[in-house]
Amino acid sequence: MADLEPLPASAPDLWERIVNGYAIPDINGPLVEKWERWYADRPDYVARMVERSRRYLYHIVGEVTERGMPTEIALLPMVESAFNPVAMSTSRASGIWQFIPSTGKHYGLNQDFWMDSRRDVIAGTDKALTYLLKLHSDFDDWQLALAGYNWGEGNVAKAIARNKAKGLPANYESLAMPAETANYLPKLQAIKNIVRDPEKFGLALADIPDAPYFAVVKTTRKMDTKFAAELAEMSLEDFLALNPQHNRPVIAGADEQTLLLPIDNAEIFAAKLELTNQPMVSWQAYRMRPNETLAQVAAKYGMSLETLRAVNGIGAKAKVPAGHTLLVPSQSASTEAVASLSQAVFTTVPAGRTFYYTAKKGDRLGVIAVRYGVTAQELKAWNGISSDVLAPGQKVRVTSDVVPVRKDGGRTKRAVATKGAGKQVHAGTKSPAAKRVAAKSKPVAAKSPAANTARTQANPKG
Numbered sequence: 001m002a003d004l005e006p007l008p009a010s011a012p013d014l015w016e017r018i019v020n021g022y023a024i025p026d027i028n029g030p031l032v033e034k035w036e037r038w039y040a041d042r043p044d045y046v047a048r049m050v051e052r053s054r055r056y057l058y059h060i061v062g063e064v065t066e067r068g069m070p071t072e073i074a075l076l077p078m079v080e081s082a083f084n085p086v087a088m089s090t091s092r093a094s095g096i097w098q099f100i101p102s103t104g105k106h107y108g109l110n111q112d113f114w115m116d117s118r119r120d121v122i123a124g125t126d127k128a129l130t131y132l133l134k135l136h137s138d139f140d141d142w143q144l145a146l147a148g149y150n151w152g153e154g155n156v157a158k159a160i161a162r163n164k165a166k167g168l169p170a171n172y173e174s175l176a177m178p179a180e181t182a183n184y185l186p187k188l189q190a191i192k193n194i195v196r197d198p199e200k201f202g203l204a205l206a207d208i209p210d211a212p213y214f215a216v217v218k219t220t221r222k223m224d225t226k227f228a229a230e231l232a233e234m235s236l237e238d239f240l241a242l243n244p245q246h247n248r249p250v251i252a253g254a255d256e257q258t259l260l261l262p263i264d265n266a267e268i269f270a271a272k273l274e275l276t277n278q279p280m281v282s283w284q285a286y287r288m289r290p291n292e293t294l295a296q297v298a299a300k301y302g303m304s305l306e307t308l309r310a311v312n313g314i315g316a317k318a319k320v321p322a323g324h325t326l327l328v329p330s331q332s333a334s335t336e337a338v339a340s341l342s343q344a345v346f347t348t349v350p351a352g353r354t355f356y357y358t359a360k361k362g363d364r365l366g367v368i369a370v371r372y373g374v375t376a377q378e379l380k381a382w383n384g385i386s387s388d389v390l391a392p393g394q395k396v397r398v399t400s401d402v403v404p405v406r407k408d409g410g411r412t413k414r415a416v417a418t419k420g421a422g423k424q425v426h427a428g429t430k431s432p433a434a435k436r437v438a439a440k441s442k443p444v445a446a447k448s449p450a451a452n453t454a455r456t457q458a459n460p461k462g
């Protein structure tokens with residue numbers, strides 16, 4: 001029922017191992033000094049960041065070392081997210097490595113109703129390091145690679161070309177770049193210096209052993225996150241800190257699930273799971289009826305409207321059409337609840353406007369998907385259809401902010417309806433990797449969607 005992967009041998013001190021592997025040339029100057037002072041003036045912030053990092057840092061250092069990368073790359077999440085796995089920026093960058101949605105998808109990080117793999121510690125780390133290695137291959141320079149990670153490789157390449165055209169140096173410190181990118185490497189340098197000699201800055205870094213913090217457990221059983229935490233003899237908060245990718249109070253949505261658990265707890269979890277035959281799911285699928293409101297569904301299941309929206313990831317302004325599948329509490333854990341989740345198709349409710357497109361002769365789902373900036377799979381799920389070919393006059397539900405506008409003698413171009421600052425106006429003008437950072441801003445703290453429903457899990461009736 002549950003398989004534990006073997007653990008590597010341990011070594012004494014992780015901070016020492018990181019410092020010994022520094023390989024990116026140091027930089028100096030006012031910006032580095034500015035960030036050294038910034039961190040030195042915030043010892044509580046640094047302590048919280050280090051405490052969060054102890055869950056993930058051994059794994060990241062191992063992955064960095066295995067790829068032959070400079071070990072200070074393992075400190076990059078301190079710059080990106082302060083090691084907060086559910087940090088969310090205003091441009092919707094998420095996870096400790098801060099992938100925006102498009103680049104996450106480009107690198108195979110699944111984002112659906114059940115989970116957001118950008119927050120998955122193992123998957124997110126693997127894809128971030130893959131991206132960084134690609135950038136290093138592009139520029140043959142780690143400083144420029146880091147600039148590309150923050151600003152986009154296309155922008156860095158253009159800045160290099162501009163300098164070369166003027167006969168100027170094309171290294172990191174010689175390029176004209178936005179303030180965020182100009183501060184990016186100095187932030188990392190400040191953190192490197194602090195890790196190398198914390199006492200110099202009046203700081204003390206808690207010890208982190210050079211030994212695994214978590215073990216990997218794989219299971220095919222569907223279960224409430226609350227039940228999983230209880231099996232592992234952990235608090236729900238600690239469980240979700242290692243498994244922040246789960247969007248819902250139920251671990252489901254895939255044939256096999258990978259869970260991270262502290263080593264001792266992993267052994268307890270695996271042993272208990274082998275002995276447990278009872279159902280572990282206390283949530284079920286429910287399809288919205290014509291003219292039914294979310295408030296009516298919430299009342300039917302004894303929930304507040306806010307809880308129902310939170311459990312299903314539905315924004316305050318999002319409209320839910322008839323036929324949409326919701327996750328609602330069942331009276332108790334049961335095999336029927338498990339079956340209902342397996343048989344239902346759950347989709348997210350985008351924040352964009354919902355409308356119905358009338359198919360014309362020859363229309364195909366793929367063409368409509370491209371036109372409105374969604375995927376054919378989303379159209380199929382929203383409409384409960386399997387065919388790519390549509391009948392003339394067939395109504396197709398679409399939820400998107402992308403609308404076609406007529407310009408240049410009647411030709412149709414794609415544009416994004418902008419609502420608020422910071423949104424991209426034109427889609428597809430940059431590579432997915434470049435788009436990751438073009439819209440990035442400072443991450444802000446956000447609660448895990450599964451954590452948002454912790455109170456509901458403890459009391460499903462709200």
